[in-house]
Amino acid sequence: MHITSDRRLDDGTLERRFTLGDVPGILWTSGSTAVPAPLVLLGHPGGLERMYPRLAARARGTVAAGFAAATLELPGSGDRPRSGAAERARADLRRAVQAGEPVPDDVADRLILPLVEEAVPELRAALDALLALPGIGGSVGYAGGVISVGVRLALVEPRIAAAVLFAGSVVPRAVVEEARRVTVPLHVLLQWDDEGNDRQAALDLFDAFGSAEKTLHANTGGHTGVPEFEADAGNRFLARHLR
Amino acid sequence: MHITSDRRLDDGTLERRFTLGDVPGILWTSGSTAVPAPLVLLGHPGGLERMYPRLAARARGTVAAGFAAATLELPGSGDRPRSGAAERARADLRRAVQAGEPVPDDVADRLILPLVEEAVPELRAALDALLALPGIGGSVGYAGGVISVGVRLALVEPRIAAAVLFAGSVVPRAVVEEARRVTVPLHVLLQWDDEGNDRQAALDLFDAFGSAEKTLHANTGGHTGVPEFEADAGNRFLARHLR
Numbered sequence: 001m002h003i004t005s006d007r008r009l010d011d012g013t014l015e016r017r018f019t020l021g022d023v024p025g026i027l028w029t030s031g032s033t034a035v036p037a038p039l040v041l042l043g044h045p046g047g048l049e050r051m052y053p054r055l056a057a058r059a060r061g062t063v064a065a066g067f068a069a070a071t072l073e074l075p076g077s078g079d080r081p082r083s084g085a086a087e088r089a090r091a092d093l094r095r096a097v098q099a100g101e102p103v104p105d106d107v108a109d110r111l112i113l114p115l116v117e118e119a120v121p122e123l124r125a126a127l128d129a130l131l132a133l134p135g136i137g138g139s140v141g142y143a144g145g146v147i148s149v150g151v152r153l154a155l156v157e158p159r160i161a162a163a164v165l166f167a168g169s170v171v172p173r174a175v176v177e178e179a180r181r182v183t184v185p186l187h188v189l190l191q192w193d194d195e196g197n198d199r200q201a202a203l204d205l206f207d208a209f210g211s212a213e214k215t216l217h218a219n220t221g222g223h224t225g226v227p228e229f230e231a232d233a234g235n236r237f238l239a240r241h242l243r
Numbered sequence: 244m245h246i247t248s249d250r251r252l253d254d255g256t257l258e259r260r261f262t263l264g265d266v267p268g269i270l271w272t273s274g275s276t277a278v279p280a281p282l283v284l285l286g287h288p289g290g291l292e293r294m295y296p297r298l299a300a301r302a303r304g305t306v307a308a309g310f311a312a313a314t315l316e317l318p319g320s321g322d323r324p325r326s327g328a329a330e331r332a333r334a335d336l337r338r339a340v341q342a343g344e345p346v347p348d349d350v351a352d353r354l355i356l357p358l359v360e361e362a363v364p365e366l367r368a369a370l371d372a373l374l375a376l377p378g379i380g381g382s383v384g385y386a387g388g389v390i391s392v393g394v395r396l397a398l399v400e401p402r403i404a405a406a407v408l409f410a411g412s413v414v415p416r417a418v419v420e421e422a423r424r425v426t427v428p429l430h431v432l433l434q435w436d437d438e439g440n441d442r443q444a445a446l447d448l449f450d451a452f453g454s455a456e457k458t459l460h461a462n463t464g465g466h467t468g469v470p471e472f473e474a475d476a477g478n479r480f481l482a483r484h485l486r
Contacts, residue, residue: 192450192459203446206461207435215470216435218449218459227458229483233476240472 001129009056013063020126022080024048025072028059029135036137037068038242039130041123041153043144045169046077058231062143065235067242068136072126074146075118085110093170097196108172112148116175120152127159141238147205148175154182162186162241164234167202168194168223176208185213187237189230194223244372252299256306263369265323267291268315271302272378279380280311281485282373284366284396286387288412289320301474305386308478310485311379315369317389318361328353336413340439351415355391359418363395370402384481390448391418397425405484406430407477410445411437411466419451428456430480432473437466 006016014031017024026048029037040062044051048071055071062069073079076086089110096103130136139161142150150165155178164187186209190202206216215237219227249259257274260267269291272280283305287294291314298314305312316322319329332354339346373379382404385393393408398421407430429452433445449459458480462470 192457212463213470214435214463216459216461218461220455220457227456229479232479236472236475 001126009060011060011064013060015056015059020072020122020129023072023122023126024078025070025126026055026059027130027133028056028063028069030063030068031135033135036135037063037066038138038140038238039127039136040067040069040141040143040238040242041126042069042071043142043146043150043166044071044074045145046074048073048078050078058143061231061235065239067141067235067238068130070126070130072119072122074149075115075122083114086114102198103170105173108170109174112146112170112172113174115146116148116152119146119149120156123149123153124157127157131159139242141242143234143238145169147171151175151179151182154184154186160184162238164189164237166226167205168197170197171201171205176205179205179208180210182209183211185237185241186211186215187234188214188216189226189234190216190218191223191225192218192220193225196223244369252303254303254307256303258299258302263315263365263372266315266365266369267321268313268369269295269298269302270373270376271299271306271312273306273311274378276378279378280306280309281381281383281481282370282379283310283312283384283386283481283485284370285312285314286385286389286393286409287314287317288388289317291316291321293321301386304474304478308482310384310478310481311373313369313373315362315365317392318358318365326357329357345441346413348416351413352417355389355413355415356417358389359391359395362389362392363399366392366396367400370400374402382485384485386477386481388412390414394418394422394425397427397429403427405481407432407480409469410448411440413440414444414448419448422448422451423453425452426454428480428484429454429458430477431457431459432469432477433459433461434466434468435461435463436468439466 002019004017014029016027059069076083092107140159141162143164145166147165150163154160154163162185167190188206245262247260257272259270302312319326335350383402384405386407388409389412390408393406397403397406405428410433431449
């Protein structure tokens with residue numbers, strides 16, 4: 001891991017940009033190393049620079065709640081090399097959503113499964129590097145989307161102790177089957193009126209999770225309308241499980 | 244309103260039992276009258292003495308969050324006169340639930356609609372009396388079941404500014420229609436594995452509510468398994484709306 005820049009935000013949060021191989025990422029901490037802070041990986045739909053304002057706001061809240069926060073650029077997003085197959089699948093998804101049609105299974109598979117296959121090992125490698133830094137330690141949480149990435153990570157990575165999952169993207173059938181084997185505590189966010197997301201599919205996914213503790217928070221509003229108070233609720237959930 | 248007893252609980256909460264006409268009730272406050280505390284009406288399935296331990300625990304948390312809390316015995320419950328028609332409807336409901344069958348519309352209507360008709364005016368009369376006491380004032384919340392009582396109260400009583408509703412009882416079709424006209428902020432609790440409650444009906448009711456701000460908190464577990472952390476979440480919701 002190579003730290004490429006660091007600066008203090010106005011609330012005192014220390015923001016460090018890094019690269020891990022070719023993958024850019026951002027780490028936010030309090031800057032204090034006196035007590036190791038559990039790490040929360042912030043998920044997002046791809047495009048670190050485009051998402052930066054919202055990610056930084058989430059990260060400040062996460063750090064204020066006593067955690068470190070980190071995020072990686074997704075494969076095929078931002079400045080990372082595009083995959084022709086993923087771009088075609090994304091165009092097919094957009095067509096289906098705009099036509100108000102259900103997303104065909106093969107489109108969901110072509111878009112999401114290669115992303116999961118590539119992103120999860122990168123996140124696990126980032127964990128190795130981030131947990132070696134001073135001031136970061138203890139168990140790890142995942143918070144955000146892409147939900148299929150969070151599901152796979154929660155299933156295969158034993159350092160993940162709890163996850164806040166945003167049910168805002170299409171989920172392949174294979175991921176629903178994986179969800180049955182997830183056992184860590186989950187806090188699932190659903191936007192009830194998400195224009196491009198199948199509400200029933202999200203409820204079916206919530207039902208499928210094998211976790212003994214799972215909570216669904218569904219709110220009125222569209223895809224980007226998650227209420228501000230949910231940031232606080234998610235951090236309270238993580239605080240119960242990451243200490 | 245006639246105060247029949249008062250005592251201090253070990254955490255300092257002042258508990259006063261009262262009667263309003265023939266209806267028994269309990270009021271919990273901090274005991275301080277320096278700053279008027281918004282009032283939260285605690286709903287329950289009936290049987291004040293049977294429910295007392297759980298109600299008192301909820302009330303302590305409500306008072307600790309800065310509110311006053313009050314509850315009334317429901318018509319036909321506890322020591323109040325039984326209605327033969329309601330008892331027959333309750334037996335019919337139990338039969339349907341035990342047989343794993345859907346609750347017939349007429350059973351839901353016979354059980355719930357007369358209860359709503361009788362309970363809501365009693366709760367409104369209690370508000371008149373309780374809000375005249377020193378140390379209680381501002382807007383009012385409702386928290387708990389029977390959800391059909393909460394829906395009607397939220398619809399007809401302008402002093403209700405927000406409601407935490409427990410989706411744990413059968414809901415007549417007429418109440419779903421009333422729900423469409425409810426506009427106050429809502430926080431709806433659903434037990435995902437509630438043995439005697441139709442999950443899809445609860446989701447349909449949540450969908451029906453007309454409120455611009457509504458949040459559903461669904462948790463794993465049966466009817467009586469609402470997680471402890473939901474008490475805190477409900478009070479945070481009320482704190483956003485009852486100040």
